[in-house]
Amino acid sequence: MKTKNQTDILNELIVSTRNRRNYELESLKEEFHGVCESLKPFNLIKELFHDATNSPELKHNLTNGAVGLGTGFLLKKLLTGNSKTFGKKILGNVIQFGVANLVSKHVDEIKTIGKHLFNRISESILVKKDTRKNGLTI
Structure with missing residues (x-):
């Protein structure tokens, strides 16, 4: 087996560095295109609408x-x-x-009052039905 000299080691490092640079450049290009897509007016409006409709x-x-x-x-x-x-x-x-x-x-308070009134009315209707069913009159 042949031992590597300094030039071979340096050439391997250069190739490795170029490969890493090319990979990072491609990743950067993909990210740049993603940012460009997200900044298009249609996509901004779509995202804003999506956020608005999902906000409780x-x-x-x-x-x-x-x-x-x-x-x-x-x-x-x-x-x-x-x-x-x-x-x-x-x-x-x-x-x-x-x-x-x-x-x-005051929607929440009105809902509470409405539910309370509805319950009272429905209870009184049920009581009247029960008394009529049993033959009692009020």
């Missing part, structure tokens, strides 16, 4: 806002109807936005 806090806030706006609109229609007078329209808009703001800030 944003979903909660949007739901609360929608419930508030819906409640405000419904109450405005109930109170003013299709009124054509200027005063009623202004009053209806004030009521709509006031109720929407109030409801959107």
